[in-house]
Amino acid sequence: MKLSGCGYLIKEGLKSIWHNRAMSIASVGVLVSCLVLTGAAMVVSYNVSAIVTKVGADNMVNVYLEDDISEVQAVIEIGPKIREIPNVSDALFVSKEEAIADYKDELGQWYDEMTGEGNPLPNAYKVTMSDLSLYDDTVQQLSQIDGIQKISDRRDIASKLTSLNNLVTVIGFWLVVVLGVVSLFIVSNTIRITMYSRRFEISIMKSVGATNTFVRIPFFIEGMTLGFIAGIITSLILFFIYEGVAAVIVNVAEYLVAIPYDTFMLPISAIFIASGMIVGALGSLISMHKYLKIEGGETLGW
Amino acid sequence: MIQFNDVSKTYETNVSESHALKNVNLTINDKEFVFILGASGAGKSTFLKLIMREEIPTKGDIIVDGKSLAKMPRRKVPYLRRRMGIVFQDFRLIEKMTVFDNVAFAMRVIGSPSKKIKKRVLYVLDLVGLKHKAASFPSELSGGEKQRVSLARALVNAPNIIIADEPTGNIDPEMSIEIMTLLSEINKNGTTVLVVTHEHELVQQFGGRVIVLDDGSVVSDSGNLGGAV
Ligand SMILES: Nc1ncnc2c1ncn2[C@@H]1O[C@H](COP(=O)(O)OP(=O)(O)OP(=O)(O)O)[C@@H](O)[C@H]1O
Ligand SMILES: [Mg+2]
Numbered sequence: 001m002k003l004s005g006c007g008y009l010i011k012e013g014l015k016s017i018w019h020n021r022a023m024s025i026a027s028v029g030v031l032v033s034c035l036v037l038t039g040a041a042m043v044v045s046y047n048v049s050a051i052v053t054k055v056g057a058d059n060m061v062n063v064y065l066e067d068d069i070s071e072v073q074a075v076i077e078i079g080p081k082i083r084e085i086p087n088v089s090d091a092l093f094v095s096k097e098e099a100i101a102d103y104k105d106e107l108g109q110w111y112d113e114m115t116g117e118g119n120p121l122p123n124a125y126k127v128t129m130s131d132l133s134l135y136d137d138t139v140q141q142l143s144q145i146d147g148i149q150k151i152s153d154r155r156d157i158a159s160k161l162t163s164l165n166n167l168v169t170v171i172g173f174w175l176v177v178v179l180g181v182v183s184l185f186i187v188s189n190t191i192r193i194t195m196y197s198r199r200f201e202i203s204i205m206k207s208v209g210a211t212n213t214f215v216r217i218p219f220f221i222e223g224m225t226l227g228f229i230a231g232i233i234t235s236l237i238l239f240f241i242y243e244g245v246a247a248v249i250v251n252v253a254e255y256l257v258a259i260p261y262d263t264f265m266l267p268i269s270a271i272f273i274a275s276g277m278i279v280g281a282l283g284s285l286i287s288m289h290k291y292l293k294i295e296g297g298e299t300l301g302w
Numbered sequence: 303m304i305q306f307n308d309v310s311k312t313y314e315t316n317v318s319e320s321h322a323l324k325n326v327n328l329t330i331n332d333k334e335f336v337f338i339l340g341a342s343g344a345g346k347s348t349f350l351k352l353i354m355r356e357e358i359p360t361k362g363d364i365i366v367d368g369k370s371l372a373k374m375p376r377r378k379v380p381y382l383r384r385r386m387g388i389v390f391q392d393f394r395l396i397e398k399m400t401v402f403d404n405v406a407f408a409m410r411v412i413g414s415p416s417k418k419i420k421k422r423v424l425y426v427l428d429l430v431g432l433k434h435k436a437a438s439f440p441s442e443l444s445g446g447e448k449q450r451v452s453l454a455r456a457l458v459n460a461p462n463i464i465i466a467d468e469p470t471g472n473i474d475p476e477m478s479i480e481i482m483t484l485l486s487e488i489n490k491n492g493t494t495v496l497v498v499t500h501e502h503e504l505v506q507q508f509g510g511r512v513i514v515l516d517d518g519s520v521v522s523d524s525g526n527l528g529g530a531v
Contacts, residue, residue, distance in 0.1 A: 008410050201396055201407075207354070208459065209383035210411035299356055302347065302390065302467070 009214065013221025016194045023190040024226060030186045031230035031279060032237065034179035035272050039238045041172030042268070048165040050259055055157055059132050061139065062152040063091075063125040069147045071095055074123050081145045082125055087138045089130040096121045122149060180279065187226060187283030191219050195291045202291075203300040212292055219284045227280025231273030238272075239265065304330040304353060304463070304494075309362035311348050311518075322348040324518040325362075330496070330511075332462070334525065335489045337505045338498045340515035346498040349515065350465050353496070354386060355379050367462070384412055387456025389466040393448040395440040395455075401427065402436040405455045412459065426454040430484060446477025453484060463494040470501060482508050 017024045063082065065074055075093055082091040099121045104111050114120065129138055142151055195202065205215055242261045311323040322345045330336055340346050351357040352364055355371050363372040366382065374382065395404050402423055409419045427433045430450040440448055449469055456464055466485065470478035482497075482504055489495040489510075499505065505512055511525030 008416075200394075204394055204396065204407065205411045206380075207356075207383065207388050208408040208411060208455070209380040209386075211377070211380045214411055214413065299351075302351070302356070 006217075009217040010221050013218035014225060016198070016218065016222050017225055020190065020194050020197070023193055027183075027186045027190040027226050027283075028230045028233065031183050031227060031276055032233045034175075034183045035230060035234035035276060036237055036241075037179060038172060038176045039234060039268065039272060040241070041168055041175055042271075043238065043242060045165055045168045045172060046264070047259055048161050048168065052161045052165065055161070057132070059129045059135075061127050061129075061142070063127050063142055063148055064122040064150045064152065065124060066147050066149045067122060069123065071123060073147070074125075078145060078147050079125070082127060082142065085138060085141045087129050087131055087134045088127055090126075090128040092126040092128075094124045094126055096123050099124065183279045184283050184286065187223055187280055188287040190226070191223055191284040192287040192291065194222060195219060195287060200300060203298075207299050215292065216284075216288050219288050220281060223280035223282075223284030224277045225280070227276030227278065228273055229276075230280075231269070231276035234272045234276070235265075235269035238268070303332055303365075303367060305365040306352075307363050307365065309352065309359045309364060311345070311352060311357060312360045321518050323352070323359075323515075326520055328513065328520060328523060330494065332494055333489070333492055335486060335495045335508075335510035336497070336525070337508075337510055337512045338496065338515065339500075339502070339505065339512060342500075343517075344515040345518045346515055347467055348518075350467055350496065350498060353463075353465065354388065355382060380412075384459055385462045387453075387459065387461040387464045389449070389452050389456050389464065389469045391468040391471040393440070393445075393452045393472070395448055395451055397440050399439075400436065401432060401438050401440070401443070401451050404440065404451055405458050408455045408458050414459075422458055423454075426457045427451075429457065430454045444477070445473040446480055449473055449477070449481050450484065453481065457488065461493065463496065464488060466495070466497045468498050468500065470499065470504065478504060479507070486510075 065078065069078070079091060079093060082088055096119045097115065100107075100111075100114055100119050103114075107114060127142065129135060139151055139153060142148060202215055239261055246261070306326045306328050309323060309326045310321070313320050313322055326349070338346050338349060348357065352359060352371070353366065355374060359372060363370050365371070367385070369382070371382075396407065399407065405423045405427060406419050409422065410416075414422075424433060424436070427436055430453055432447060432450050432454065435443065435447065435451075440451070443451065449472075453464075453466075453469070456466075464485065469481055469485070473481070478501070485495050485497060486508055512522070513520060513525075514522040
């Protein structure tokens with residue numbers, strides 16, 4: 001196609017967005033809702049897997065000892081037993097006094113009451129493993145040592161997070177499918193309405209020898225522009241939601257540090273804009289195909 | 303040149319079929335001026351639609367400038383139509399566009415450069431005597447003027463053939479004469495002109511070849527006396 005016609009066609013496409021603004025706003029709205037929901041699922045899943053990776057790479061477990069075991073017993077009897085396990089590379093004894101001392105600042109005036117007899121914390125070992133793949137076996141072996149009350153297992157959190165992540169992925173997938181279909185439907189209907197409102201012009205275009213490509217381009221531009229606008233709006237909305245939610249989450253748990261939005265802002269905005277434009281383009285293709293195949297192929301009322 | 307080789311067209315609907323054209327054989331040479339006459343339902347519009355490849359023959363073939371329309375792929379049809387200018391009874395102007403834009407539209411939608419468009423549109427508007435109305439809207443024009451705009455639009459892409467389906471059907475007799483005069487001038491400049499009409503007086507006044515259709519068959523053809531079936 002000659003380039004000269006392009007400016008005209010682009011202008012026509014943009015004009016009809018304005019001309020049809022109620023439907024344009026509706027389809028941008030639906031597209032934005034779809035993109036925000038799927039985007040949120042994506043971002044959550046991205047964060048969760050980052051946390052899972054971080055937690056999963058942690059080769060340390062805290063082993064808490066029974067209350068009735070003295071510090072001396074702990075160091076002399078239990079320490080060597082822990083170190084005997086082949087996969088344990090290091091076991092650092094942390095007495096209950098040392099443990100409570102970590103909270104000194106936070107406890108303030110209560111600190112004195114909580115030392116000595118009043119100390120609620122158990123003695124513990126910080127155990128480091130040399131091979132993470134033997135993690136489960138090692139935890140199992142540790143738990144068989146007498147005098148061990150509990151093993152803090154971050155893997156537990158990791159596995160819970162992983163199943164959450166799987167859930168988010170599944171929900172996210174179906175969201176994309178369902179909302180994608182809904183968006184396509186809405187966008188293609190918007191374009192179809194534009195087409196019907198311009199059927200007279202299309203009929204004249206075809207009778208003077210415009211190619212189908214030429215007839216389609218303005219509608220294609222219209223669909224893609226709607227998608228583009230939706231992509232931009234989604235990027236902005238998600239940015240503000242994310243900043244807000246991230247701030248809340250950091251307060252809940254220290255290891256749930258959200259990945260800063262600006263580290264993935266560009267790629268994710270690109271994804272939103274691209275998917276918006278793809279849905280827009282597909283939506284217009286669908287309606288144009290139907291239209292030109294059936295009603296639009298003939299000269300109106302001749 | 304347009305050749306009809308044993309062309310029949312049958313429209314099929316769910317309930318019935320109508321034989322709009324039956325075994326039509328004729329040749330229209332370049333630069334001819336042809337009237338197509340016939341009662342309502344005789345198949346006149348169908349005849350034009352087949353030439354434009356708006357419809358495809360049920361039987362037979364039409365050859366336009368050496369190309370078979372039956373074998374022509376869909377994507378080539380636009381290029382066929384660029385060599386034809388069409389005028390309808392109801393003008394078919396776009397109300398929200400000025401006279402200039404209505405005519406320019408036909409050039410824009412086939413991708414002509416805008417520089418060329420301006421010059422050419424003003425030239426054809428001058429030809430139909432409406433240069434001074436370039437900025438008017440169709441609603442501000444008389445029927446005859448609208449039809450002249452429509453004719454300007456048909457001419458703007460410099461077609462070899464002008465096809466007019468009852469171009470004077472919606473306008474006063476004096477205006478009709480004006481339109482027919484324009485068409486015959488266009489014809490004198492070398493364009494083939496096909497005009498469908500009901501009005502026998504116009505035919506008598508302007509002469510030219512006359513093809514009469516009745517119930518889908520060619521019953522008389524003044525320019526092709528030997529060949530009519
Ligand atoms: N799309 C169609 N579907 C079914 N039948 C059709 C169709 N178009 C035309 N016909 C029938 O074919 C016959 C010829 O129609 P055509 O439009 O060619 O007539 P015409 O000579 O142009 O008539 P008029 O002077 O009323 O315009 C008529 O009987 C008409 O009912
Ligand atoms: Mg007719």
